[in-house]
Amino acid sequence: MNVEISEKVELLNNFETRKAKIIIKDDKDEELKMNIWFTEKTLKAPIIELTRKKLKNMFNGSIPPSLGFNEMNIPFEEYNINKDAVNVRFETINKNGTFTYSLLEYSSKDLLPDMFEIPKNYKKVKKL
8 A cells, every 4th residue: 555645635515625646456456546635624523433432332333324324444643643533524445446534514513413322212122
């Protein structure tokens, strides 16, 4: 894996970002190129990691993709970047095409959404 982190600050979707260029070669020597624009000015709310931990615990270590709570875990701290940096734009490029994710707005919440609260009439059962 080859990683280059730019020091140049780019304004993207009203976020001050820097760009990480990552090239990964698979076992067939085919390249996957990723460009990630991230910001350290806006950080992930602590509730995100708390929610991820609770979901992993609920689903035996793996969060179902259908919940929409998976994300690319980038080892920012290995490059002296805050581990809670927010990905503003994410682009992958390979021989099959390009995928682009772009964050338009971000707001921090301190509480878990209602969907993660245990219903009042919840009863634990041993067998169904």
